Amino acid sequence: MSAAKRVQQWATFARTWHIFDCKWQDPYESANVIKKYLMGLHKPIYHPMNDCGDVVVCINSREIALRGDEWRKRAYFHHTGYPGGATWTLAWELHNKDPTMIIKKAVYRAMKGNLQRRHTMERLLIYPGETVPEDVLQNVTNQIRQTRLVPTRLDQIPEEVSKAYPKVMDYPEDYILK
Amino acid sequence: MAGLVRAGFSFARNAIFSTSVRSIATTNPLNLKEIRERTEGSSIVIEAVNVPSPRTELLVRAENLPNHEPAVSPSEKPPCYMCALGLDVKHTDVLILSQFVRSDGCMLPRRITGLCRRQQKKMGKLVTMAQKAGLMINLTPGNCKKDPKKRREHKKFNTYFDERTIFMKKIPKPVDRFKR
Numbered sequence A: 001m002s003a004a005k006r007v008q009q010w011a012t013f014a015r016t017w018h019i020f021d022c023k024w025q026d027p028y029e030s031a032n033v034i035k036k037y038l039m040g041l042h043k044p045i046y047h048p049m050n051d052c053g054d055v056v057v058c059i060n061s062r063e064i065a066l067r068g069d070e071w072r073k074r075a076y077f078h079h080t081g082y083p084g085g086a087t088w089t090l091a092w093e094l095h096n097k098d099p100t101m102i103i104k105k106a107v108y109r110a111m112k113g114n115l116q117r118r119h120t121m122e123r124l125l126i127y128p129g130e131t132v133p134e135d136v137l138q139n140v141t142n143q144i145r146q147t148r149l150v151p152t153r154l155d156q157i158p159e160e161v162s163k164a165y166p167k168v169m170d171y172p173e174d175y176i177l178k
Numbered sequence B: 001m002a003g004l005v006r007a008g009f010s011f012a013r014n015a016i017f018s019t020s021v022r023s024i025a026t027t028n029p030l031n032l033k034e035i036r037e038r039t040e041g042s043s044i045v046i047e048a049v050n051v052p053s054p055r056t057e058l059l060v061r062a063e064n065l066p067n068h069e070p071a072v073s074p075s076e077k078p079p080c081y082m083c084a085l086g087l088d089v090k091h092t093d094v095l096i097l098s099q100f101v102r103s104d105g106c107m108l109p110r111r112i113t114g115l116c117r118r119q120q121k122k123m124g125k126l127v128t129m130a131q132k133a134g135l136m137i138n139l140t141p142g143n144c145k146k147d148p149k150k151r152r153e154h155k156k157f158n159t160y161f162d163e164r165t166i167f168m169k170k171i172p173k174p175v176d177r178f179k180r
């Protein structure tokens, strides 16, 4: 094998490290995106028997956003195995206990249940904040695009920008400003 | 005689509904006003000052846009200004939604916004969504905890909303897909 072919072989089968910012992202939408990179579905050499999955580093998992009233409606079920050992934990309670658990469970559930799933999950690293260990961060070479736009708060917009923004509503003539 | 009776009735009506009928006013009623309060020595002076509207210059109307086509038949009622503009407003468009609220974050009534019923409902719901998501925390009542992270229980976490649910009669639950 020539030197160029050997390098091509390394580059094809090397694991790439991706980073994903979970800020204001729906975990169940982004799980379908993360899943593809974890399993290697984005590669043309993909095969279920081919160990070609990548590593995904999720940061800011504390800042995930759930839709509507899902924080208090979605329940996570657990059974200890003993009689009466069933518990239902609401999403906000689970997020209080462990801010990485929701995104982890979402990715786990997005994948098909087989013997490979546990090993694929080992390649998913989740951090609740922006602090990532240095030895993890120096491997990262790619960023996964977010699925939702991060909204801007009104108090983060400068006063002069919001003053000069085009208006659609004008007050009636006898309105008393408050 | 009939005129006298009618005058009597109108006088009684004016006495009862004096807030809606402003036949007598000491000041010019048709002007945007700002109430100012200041202290002069030991006395507090409260006055209403006529001010020009700060929004007139920046106002966007569909009829002023270059490629605007007016409604087909003049007999129909023209659409309200938001329907005519046809904007796809999301709950994250806080620069638009903040124009429909008071300084305490409360939605303005329809007689002030001048919207049609449907748009008023839509804007009110969008404002609620933006407030629940904590995107307009500087337009809140004084006793409000400004930072969304200081809220209680499930309210302190980030929430986003789907605008399609505004006019949905019945919002489907996740278990509904198992029903046949």
Ligand SMILES: [Zn+2]
Pocket (backbone or CB within 6 Å): B079, B080, B081, B082, B083, B084, B115, B116, B117, B119
């Ligand atoms: Zn309308």
